[in-house]
Amino acid sequence: LPSTNDFLGKLYNYQGCWYYPNTLQGVLNFQKGFKPQETDIILASYPKSGTTWLKALTVALLERSKNSSSSDVPHPLQSDNPHGLVPFLETNLYLNTSTPDLTKFSSPRLFSTHMPLHTLKVPFKDSPCKIVYVCRNVKDVLVSQWYFRCAYLQKEVDKSLLETSLDSLCSGVGYFGPFWENVLSYWRGSLEDTEHVLFMRYEEMKSEPAAQVKRLAEFLGCPFTEEEEEGGSVDKILELCSLRSLSSMEINKTGKSSNNMHNSIFFRKGEVGDSKNHLTPEMENKIDMIIKEKYNGSGLIF
Numbered sequence: 001l002p003s004t005n006d007f008l009g010k011l012y013n014y015q016g017c018w019y020y021p022n023t024l025q026g027v028l029n030f031q032k033g034f035k036p037q038e039t040d041i042i043l044a045s046y047p048k049s050g051t052t053w054l055k056a057l058t059v060a061l062l063e064r065s066k067n068s069s070s071s072d073v074p075h076p077l078q079s080d081n082p083h084g085l086v087p088f089l090e091t092n093l094y095l096n097t098s099t100p101d102l103t104k105f106s107s108p109r110l111f112s113t114h115m116p117l118h119t120l121k122v123p124f125k126d127s128p129c130k131i132v133y134v135c136r137n138v139k140d141v142l143v144s145q146w147y148f149r150c151a152y153l154q155k156e157v158d159k160s161l162l163e164t165s166l167d168s169l170c171s172g173v174g175y176f177g178p179f180w181e182n183v184l185s186y187w188r189g190s191l192e193d194t195e196h197v198l199f200m201r202y203e204e205m206k207s208e209p210a211a212q213v214k215r216l217a218e219f220l221g222c223p224f225t226e227e228e229e230e231g232g233s234v235d236k237i238l239e240l241c242s243l244r245s246l247s248s249m250e251i252n253k254t255g256k257s258s259n260n261m262h263n264s265i266f267f268r269k270g271e272v273g274d275s276k277n278h279l280t281p282e283m284e285n286k287i288d289m290i291i292k293e294k295y296n297g298s299g300l301i302f
C-alpha cells in the first residue's frame, strides 16, 4: 500500500481510495464484520457535500412515518446531532471493532459513509438496501473543506491551506479522495440500479427543496400523502432541517460528537457558489480542466 502525507498525517490507498490509518482500519473492520439487513439505508457522500443536511432530512422523513411527531417526546433532531443519529460506518461504528453493538438501531437502520460504492458494497453484495448519495459542486466542496480544516485545527482561515487542499483535490490524494472517483462510483451505481441507489445534488436541494425532499421520501418508501402535503408537512420538514434551524438548536451550538468535534463545525454558510468568493480564476480553470477530463462520457454534468 503506497502512502503519502495529507494535512493530518499519512494516507493509505485501499481499493482506490485514500484513508488515514485509523479510518482504513474502520473500513476493513466494516468489510469483515458488517451483516446487512434488507431494510438498511445508507447515506453516502464525499466530505463537505451536504451530508449533515441529508442526514437531518432522512431522520425527519422517517420520524414522520413513525408518527411520533404528535407525542411529547422531543424530536430526535432536538436531542442529538444528525451525525450522532446517523453514525458513519468506518469512522464511528467500526473504527475500533468489527463487531460493534448495533442492537440499538431499529429497522430501518440508518448509517452513513464516505467510502466509494465498490468498497461499501463488499458486505452488502446483493442486499436490497437503499443508498442515497449527495453530490455537490467540487469548487464549493473545496472551499467548505478548507474552512472546515481551519476550524478543526483551530487556525485562522489560512490561504496556504486552501492551496494545499486544491493540490490534494487535483492529485486525488486526500482523505477519501479522489473526489471524482467517489462521485462517479455512485453516479454509475444510480444509473445501473435506480431502485436502490439515489443520486442527489446539493444544488438541486437548495434550488427546489420541496421537490427534492419529496423525491427522497418516495425513494425511501415513505412518500407524502395528499393530506400531509395539504397540511404543510413538506415545508415543516424543510424548516426543521434548514441550516438556520439546525444550527440554532442547543445540541448543535454547544454539543460535541463522539470523536470530540464540536457539532457547530458542520454548519457554516450553506450556499451555492461561495467558491466564487475565494478561488482565483487560475484555480477555477485548473478544476474545470479536471472536471472535463474526469466526467467526459459519464453523462454527469456540473
Ligand code: A3P
Residues within 6 Å of the ligand: 045, 046, 047, 048, 049, 050, 051, 052, 053, 056, 140, 143, 144, 145, 147, 241, 242, 243, 244, 246, 266, 267, 268, 269, 270, 271, 274
Ligand atoms: P459550507 O461550508 O459551504 O457552508 P457536510 O455536512 O457534508 O460536512 O457538509 C457541510 C456543508 O453543508 C457546509 O457547507 C455546511 O454549511 C452545509 N450545511 C450543513 N447543514 C446544512 C443544512 N441544513 N442546509 C444546507 N446546508 C447545510
